[in-house]
Amino acid sequence: MPEWLIERGIGETRALRVDGARVLAAKLSWPDEPGTGVVQAKLIRRPAGATRGLARTADGLEINVSGLPKDASEGREITVAITRAPMAEKGRLKRAQGHHFAEGSKAGPPPNHLLGKEVHRFPAGLWEDVWADAWDGEIAFAGGSLIASVTPAMTLIDIDGDLPPRDLALAAAPAVADTVRRLDIAGSIGIDFPTLPDKAQRRAVDTALGEALDDWPHERTAMNGFGFVQLVARLEGPSLLHRLHFNRTSAAARMLLRRGELAEGIGPRLLLSAHPAILDRIEPAWLAELAKRSGRRVETTRDPALALHAGQAQVLAS
Known part of the structure; x- marks a missing residue:
């Protein structure tokens, strides 16, 4: 049965969901960085009448907060549930996102908390392969390769190979599904498949991609005439690809x-x-x-x- 394995490293905690010798998913946490969870913060800015504002924790973390109650005034201490950790990007830092955490609500896990079976070390080669894919941003599959890159708007996955366009797109669909799990990619994801003028061929690729992502919570557009598909999944923090890129x-x-x-x-x-x-x-x-x-x-x-x-x-x- 698939299981999560946790490896407590120096300066980071690594997690792999494995099924035998196959990696199904991966996560990476750096303890010196904020993550998701419930924290105390001071509301430092709230426009009049708005339900959103800006809060700051005692250690300086700024959070864009939504769902503020009417009595939450500037300068007041509030409880915030961080739903997305801050993310460094080229030339800027995206603030953490969160919502007001009402008294009596069910608390989530503490920041940077990964659950699973703790092991002294992962089976040989598994983390190295995941890390190399995230470092290079190039993932090979039978008949072609994926080139994954991070932009301020989304993660882009380009598909390249020597197969005929229809065959290449169908072969790439399960590789895309495998990659978003293994590199912990979420948020807005753009996939550039080969252009397929035939609607029946595009529907076949949509079906293959949907089946490959069946157990991965997301929303998805149908492939357009230029071969582009967009996925949207809940984003809680930087992916492995994002961490190793920035x-x-x-x-x-x-x-x-x-x-x-x-x-x-x-x-x-x-x-x-x-x-x-x-x-x-x-x-x-x-x-x-x-x-x-x-x-x-x-x-x-x-x-x-x-x-x-x-x-x-x-x-x-x-």
Whole structure:
């Protein structure tokens, strides 16, 4: 039976929903970032007569709040249920979104809370494959590939391959469904299928995509004459694709620490070799935690020739 596995890493918590050796879905949480959940905040701005306003928590998190009661005035402490975490984008930060949390309402999970069976480490290769897909934004399937990219308006998925347009679109439909789950993509998603002038062919692709997404809550448009389909799903925070696109050094630094934890060999020293930008992003507390978990003295070496994602971990015998 499919189950969620949780791996508590250094600087992040990872979750995979697996069925045997297959990854069905994935999630990633960084504890130093706010997530969804119920928080206390001060209402700092509310236009006259509006049911929406701006609140700020004690640690400075700003939240666009809806559903404000009539007696919620500026300067008052209110309870807010965050429904979407803040999201960094090119040149800006999207504020967190939430709604007024009335007394007696059922509380949701605390921020950044992932549920599942905790394991020391995932089965070999599973997280690495998901991470590589999110890092590259290119996912291969039989007959073609998906190119996924993040824009301020939506996540775009482009389909490319050598098959005839109808066959390529039908082969891509289950790959699209698999990708949105594995990379935790939500919000507005645009899919650029090959152009199919024939309405019957477009309906066949719509049917295939609907069947592949049957258990994934969403709304979907029918394919238009240019091959474009839009999906809309509830967005609670950044996807893996979004995190690794806008926070590349942070993501690569955490992956390097994971490689350090998994490094095998006999010796008292653990050497991390990485691009200087990656080592600059690693906090001293993270290195101390890695030393504790590995039972070795951790050393680092800066190598500008290494790509950001190509950091290495090696156990040294002396």
